[in-house]
Amino acid sequence: MRIWKFGDLIDTDQIIAGTYLQLNDPAELAKHLFEKLRPEMAGQVQAGDIIIAGRRLGIGSSREQAVLAIKGAGVRLVAAESFARIFFRNAVNLGLPLLEVPDAGQIREDEEIAISETGIISLSSGREYKARPLAPFIRNITEAGGLMAYVRRNLVKGG
Amino acid sequence: MSAVTAIIAKSLGRGVEVGEFAEVPVHLAFGHDVSAPIGVRTFNELGTPIWDPERVVIIFDHFVPPSAPAAANEQQMLRQWVKQQGIKNFYDGDNGVCHQILIEKQLVKPGEILVGADSHTCSSGAVGCLGIGVGSTELAAAMATGRVWMKVPETIKVRLQGKLRAPASAKDAALVLLGMLREHPVDYRVIEFSGDGTLTLPERITMANLMSEGGAKSALFTDDFPSHLTYDDRGVVLNLMLDLDSVTPMLAMPYSPDNVIAVDRLTDTVAVQQAYIGSCTNGRLEDLSIAAGILQGKRVHPGTRLIVAPASSSVLIQAIEQGIITSLLSAGAILAPAACGACFGGHIGLLGDGEVCISSTNRNFKGRMGSGSSQVYLASPATVAVSALRGVISDPRKEC
Numbered sequence: 001m002r003i004w005k006f007g008d009l010i011d012t013d014q015i016i017a018g019t020y021l022q023l024n025d026p027a028e029l030a031k032h033l034f035e036k037l038r039p040e041m042a043g044q045v046q047a048g049d050i051i052i053a054g055r056r057l058g059i060g061s062s063r064e065q066a067v068l069a070i071k072g073a074g075v076r077l078v079a080a081e082s083f084a085r086i087f088f089r090n091a092v093n094l095g096l097p098l099l100e101v102p103d104a105g106q107i108r109e110d111e112e113i114a115i116s117e118t119g120i121i122s123l124s125s126g127r128e129y130k131a132r133p134l135a136p137f138i139r140n141i142t143e144a145g146g147l148m149a150y151v152r153r154n155l156v157k158g159g
Numbered sequence: 160m161s162a163v164t165a166i167i168a169k170s171l172g173r174g175v176e177v178g179e180f181a182e183v184p185v186h187l188a189f190g191h192d193v194s195a196p197i198g199v200r201t202f203n204e205l206g207t208p209i210w211d212p213e214r215v216v217i218i219f220d221h222f223v224p225p226s227a228p229a230a231a232n233e234q235q236m237l238r239q240w241v242k243q244q245g246i247k248n249f250y251d252g253d254n255g256v257c258h259q260i261l262i263e264k265q266l267v268k269p270g271e272i273l274v275g276a277d278s279h280t281c282s283s284g285a286v287g288c289l290g291i292g293v294g295s296t297e298l299a300a301a302m303a304t305g306r307v308w309m310k311v312p313e314t315i316k317v318r319l320q321g322k323l324r325a326p327a328s329a330k331d332a333a334l335v336l337l338g339m340l341r342e343h344p345v346d347y348r349v350i351e352f353s354g355d356g357t358l359t360l361p362e363r364i365t366m367a368n369l370m371s372e373g374g375a376k377s378a379l380f381t382d383d384f385p386s387h388l389t390y391d392d393r394g395v396v397l398n399l400m401l402d403l404d405s406v407t408p409m410l411a412m413p414y415s416p417d418n419v420i421a422v423d424r425l426t427d428t429v430a431v432q433q434a435y436i437g438s439c440t441n442g443r444l445e446d447l448s449i450a451a452g453i454l455q456g457k458r459v460h461p462g463t464r465l466i467v468a469p470a471s472s473s474v475l476i477q478a479i480e481q482g483i484i485t486s487l488l489s490a491g492a493i494l495a496p497a498a499c500g501a502c503f504g505g506h507i508g509l510l511g512d513g514e515v516c517i518s519s520t521n522r523n524f525k526g527r528m529g530s531g532s533s534q535v536y537l538a539s540p541a542t543v544a545v546s547a548l549r550g551v552i553s554d555p556r557k558e559c
Binding site: 011013021024060063064065082084086089090138147151152 | 200233303504
């Protein structure tokens, strides 16, 4: 498992550029993940890797292709100090695990970490980077496995 | 309660508290050729009937005309789906940019709620419609249920005072405001404008459109609010005042729309290889007319290409009838389709390595309009037109 560390204010154009928005297959999109910012990433990212970023990750465009590209690359978790609104919703709705970790910026790219129920634990220092708990309403969606699973369950319930 | 709370409460048919989560009924749901394909496939997997075909809108504007076979294939898929579902509010590539079409065709109305699979859905706030930008999966959910989940937002109230003085424009006012908002938390909040009586509808669209760049959930102009929707200042967490009289031509420097500076601080120092007038932010008749007024009888600088992309076909037709297009083309402009084009780095006018573009659009993120080493400065149509003439970023108050 490897950490891919990014700074503050990473926009969705950086995650997947506009010219690829006609490719709607996650595996195809993953080939261009963070292409301009970290051209080596798409060739090296492996299933189970983690993305860690600073403030307001995913500002800008509503493109759900950004979350699909991250999922297509096999990234298992995205942790950031905070998330931009639509990126956050897209990740929740598509069942991409998110952690809002106020001190995420202090985690180093070469740090050995483990993911716990309540945050990220540094295996080298033993420090826990605590995550803010999700609102119960949002947890209902993530626990269902994403928005469509949630909608399906409620449509069935509603008859 | 604030204006946005009043709209949400009306739609739910009950009182709401700021901070509460609710699944809110919407009046309209829309997607475009980039956001709708994923949404439609997700919707199809659900296997349920569409909530209301009369209230779903599909607009082709991003890859128009298609930039590659893959884009054409997605549009073909959507065309067939729209037909099967009996969706009448379908606007193929001959219409224009989605946010312009929603307002032009009067699909969005004051006091109503629009959920749109595009981040600039807040543009509809210009007519007092609460536009909530979302992603494709939420378009699918909204098409199935007619609802969108949301946290009832806090409000930032912006009181507008005075009157814009040309060549300062609504774009400049919006950039000034984005600069002010940098100092405050804006994410998840709604910007409510008041005292907007002096602004025209196109000016309001420009301002509402740009509020997403500050992180706002949406923006609302309240002058056209229906009288039955009463609201007050409960839920307002911040009051700001914007003096329109004092607005001067502004720029947003790379790589953020709120990285603003007065044009006169940079004039004559930055050479531009591309100048772009268009988009949901500034591609309307008034914008093209201002540019034509500046360019008429003159020539664009030989080192600069000027691209003009009208916001809609209707805008383009009026601009042709009024001689605006002749003036622009005679000055050396390249006319692009009435669509999103290069604004989102899609196609038609992408930037090469190290190139600089001055653009009337809404985003200047790193590499947004092409090469990762290119740069975009955001400005008003007047500033873009003057800069195109002189080949360097220029103040529209300067003699050409």
